[in-house]
Amino acid sequence: MRIDWNQYQPSGFYDELFAAPGKARPSAAQLADYLASLGARELADRQADAERAIVEMGITFTVYTEGQNIDRAWPFDVIPRTIEAAEWARIESGLIQRLKALNCFIDDLYHDRRVIKDGVVPDDIIATSVNFLEACVGGRPPYGVWANICGTDLVRDRDGTVYVLEDNLRVPSGVSYMLENRMVTKQVFPEMFEHASILPVDDYASQLLDMLSSLSPRKVDFPRVVVLTPGIYNSAYFEHSYLAQRMGVDLVEGQDLCVADDECVYMRTIRGLERVDVIYRRVNDTFMDPEAFDTSSVLGVPGLMRAWRAGNVALANAPGSGVADDKVVYAYVPKIIEYYLGEKAILPNVPTLLLRDDDDRKRVLSDLSQWVVKPANESGGYGMLIGPRATAEEKAAMAAAVEANPRNYIAQPVLALSTAPTLVQGEIEPRHLDLRPFILQGRGVWVTPGGLTRVALRRGSLVVNSSQGGGSKDTWIVAVKP
Amino acid sequence: MSLLSRVAERIYWTARYLERAETTSRLARVYGNLLLDLPREAGLSWGVLVQITGGGDVYRALHPSPSVDTAERFFVADRDNPSSVRSSLAFARESVRTTRDIVPSEAFRSINELCLWVTQELDAETSHRRRYGIHSRVVERCQQISGMLADTMSHDAAYQFFRLGRGIERADMTTRIIDVAATMLVGREDLARFDNSLWMAVLQSLSAYQMYRQKVRRRIWGPDVIAYLLKDTQFPRAIAFSSREIGAALAMLPRSGDPIKKLGDLRRMLALRNLGELSIADLHAWIDDAQLKLNELHALVAATWFRPSTTTAPAQTPVAAQSQEQTPSQSQSQSVTADVGDKVLTVSS
Numbered sequence: 001m002r003i004d005w006n007q008y009q010p011s012g013f014y015d016e017l018f019a020a021p022g023k024a025r026p027s028a029a030q031l032a033d034y035l036a037s038l039g040a041r042e043l044a045d046r047q048a049d050a051e052r053a054i055v056e057m058g059i060t061f062t063v064y065t066e067g068q069n070i071d072r073a074w075p076f077d078v079i080p081r082t083i084e085a086a087e088w089a090r091i092e093s094g095l096i097q098r099l100k101a102l103n104c105f106i107d108d109l110y111h112d113r114r115v116i117k118d119g120v121v122p123d124d125i126i127a128t129s130v131n132f133l134e135a136c137v138g139g140r141p142p143y144g145v146w147a148n149i150c151g152t153d154l155v156r157d158r159d160g161t162v163y164v165l166e167d168n169l170r171v172p173s174g175v176s177y178m179l180e181n182r183m184v185t186k187q188v189f190p191e192m193f194e195h196a197s198i199l200p201v202d203d204y205a206s207q208l209l210d211m212l213s214s215l216s217p218r219k220v221d222f223p224r225v226v227v228l229t230p231g232i233y234n235s236a237y238f239e240h241s242y243l244a245q246r247m248g249v250d251l252v253e254g255q256d257l258c259v260a261d262d263e264c265v266y267m268r269t270i271r272g273l274e275r276v277d278v279i280y281r282r283v284n285d286t287f288m289d290p291e292a293f294d295t296s297s298v299l300g301v302p303g304l305m306r307a308w309r310a311g312n313v314a315l316a317n318a319p320g321s322g323v324a325d326d327k328v329v330y331a332y333v334p335k336i337i338e339y340y341l342g343e344k345a346i347l348p349n350v351p352t353l354l355l356r357d358d359d360d361r362k363r364v365l366s367d368l369s370q371w372v373v374k375p376a377n378e379s380g381g382y383g384m385l386i387g388p389r390a391t392a393e394e395k396a397a398m399a400a401a402v403e404a405n406p407r408n409y410i411a412q413p414v415l416a417l418s419t420a421p422t423l424v425q426g427e428i429e430p431r432h433l434d435l436r437p438f439i440l441q442g443r444g445v446w447v448t449p450g451g452l453t454r455v456a457l458r459r460g461s462l463v464v465n466s467s468q469g470g471g472s473k474d475t476w477i478v479a480v481k482p
Numbered sequence: 483m484s485l486l487s488r489v490a491e492r493i494y495w496t497a498r499y500l501e502r503a504e505t506t507s508r509l510a511r512v513y514g515n516l517l518l519d520l521p522r523e524a525g526l527s528w529g530v531l532v533q534i535t536g537g538g539d540v541y542r543a544l545h546p547s548p549s550v551d552t553a554e555r556f557f558v559a560d561r562d563n564p565s566s567v568r569s570s571l572a573f574a575r576e577s578v579r580t581t582r583d584i585v586p587s588e589a590f591r592s593i594n595e596l597c598l599w600v601t602q603e604l605d606a607e608t609s610h611r612r613r614y615g616i617h618s619r620v621v622e623r624c625q626q627i628s629g630m631l632a633d634t635m636s637h638d639a640a641y642q643f644f645r646l647g648r649g650i651e652r653a654d655m656t657t658r659i660i661d662v663a664a665t666m667l668v669g670r671e672d673l674a675r676f677d678n679s680l681w682m683a684v685l686q687s688l689s690a691y692q693m694y695r696q697k698v699r700r701r702i703w704g705p706d707v708i709a710y711l712l713k714d715t716q717f718p719r720a721i722a723f724s725s726r727e728i729g730a731a732l733a734m735l736p737r738s739g740d741p742i743k744k745l746g747d748l749r750r751m752l753a754l755r756n757l758g759e760l761s762i763a764d765l766h767a768w769i770d771d772a773q774l775k776l777n778e779l780h781a782l783v784a785a786t787w788f789r790p791s792t793t794t795a796p797a798q799t800p801v802a803a804q805s806q807e808q809t810p811s812q813s814q815s816q817s818v819t820a821d822v823g824d825k826v827l828t829v830s831s
Binding site: 055056057227232241242244245249250251252253255256267268269270271274 | 598
């Protein structure tokens, strides 16, 4: 039986695929026809095919609390999310602009601090940032670029405006799922790829390797690049190994590396020690080097910061990059863009109140149910309060936390996140989603065509994180013929 | 590109566990058949198998009141028996999961799939007939994986560790299987008339029956079978063949002097004449000794390649020595050449 899109009701939200019931947007027209012709039962079969492929391909993510069985299959929705190529071009230029400016900002903070002297960003915000690392002051990463790999979260509000929700500059994850989602989708909807012009995404690993190689301190033709993982218990382990495999480089753990007395980094191989030039590290800043950060971390490599400061090894992202990935700093990004690039921000920020400001704090705390409150330095959706959904106890707890440490919190209005049709237990229903494109900056800047679309599988939920009941979709940048 | 010590170790264990799962399944399949052939009063049971494959203590701890059923389950499905088919596959999967960047993704996928399937099948209450099917599939899949690796993986150092692990495990398992048969026959004159069935079963458990028949053209006779399984240099599961495989893998690895020397001990043992005609007691002693040599070889392999080197002084390594002499452009170009050479391998893999 054909799927009747007139039955699909996005109920007041901006829907990515449908402008109105039965009326597909241009980027989704071909897809909607195709899905309709498949019919509901066939679509459910393809969803089952996709799920089987995911289990067999071993695409997993890890949840900390699952005990013995640490793997979970990656939850995937078979209906892709589409974006028109023309709109994407604008988003892409906005992402490039933003990352360039943020890298100027980080480099400035660790050297002249002009941005503070000129009064663009208040001193105390940086002084109290836990992600500002004293050990990085004066550091000189190649091209003055600190955040080489960035995953920016985008959301769309009811009126269709695309906002930047977060800049993830520390160890953003998800790109492997973007790549695997495409592989799975090609397997289950091969017909679509024959007929529509959908931008390919599988170039990522080559782009990443080129960018990383360009950071090598030794100017050799083939510098040794490695991916440093915290190990199999990390939720993104699958991705670490996937990327290493795709780039054809070694996946190492802290124990595999050492810093010798020449202040160079070596890895332990069956031939003995061998020099390492570039480390794509997926270990958090302060776990990287127990010597520099005085931790008992066994994930890191003692002396790694010494080797980095001596310019003997490149770290991507550079340590200390997280200072720009702070939700308080986030509020200043439009000004930061203007300050360094002399341009208006192409992609707007979500309006953000800093709760360090007394008036704003009073305003937010007087009615928490209207706001989303976020801690400045958490990721993965942890520690966040969604006002309209929160219980009285949760609100009271958040109010107390804010009063105790106002600098650490921001508030944003509740956005009406856009939706897309999603297959939920055999029915097609609207579900909220976001988008995480990945941006690479070395000598130049490159953006993935599309990104990882994350979808909140629970009805009405706004939380898309996979650790909290989120799933994902393939993302198609579609060239629409006029 | 040089292989990480940690990765070398995991690949080695992946091979060992896959081989162990396969051989255990073969053994269970053939032994199950044999039990059906022999009369009840022969007094053979799964218990004998459990004991001889080296799990006696674990078994008694897990199953205080043993029965046919618990013994078979122990051998095949028990999570708490580290050598059961299920555990071996789970270990193989775990090892290969942490070397996914080195092992071809099809091979990871097959191991993952097999492990999931076996777990699912074993969790369901299974009939004897069904279990036979499980074993057949495990054997078939393990062979497929091994062939897949041989055909899709560069035969580089990583592959040599796979070959090494498989060779050592195979030699070890073959000694155990011979031991099972020999031990069953000790002091059992009454079993003499089943002698033929028993040795045939042994050959079948190693898929050796057909090859044996081609080579040894007379009726099946214990001493012939033993000599064949120990000394044949052409049959892959014979110990002499495995030791050649091990030797070939070692020869392709750097710094392999000590392990090669140790392998020589095993080869000298295999060179003894009349091995097939040893008394059961002497054979048993010989097997113990051979297993000891294999263990020592394993320990040397681990000491040579797996233990992270404790010395961090780079002057002892050629690469570091180069980078310290920062003088002429000559040293720079040397390291470039080396890197180019390494990377060409990487790209083609």
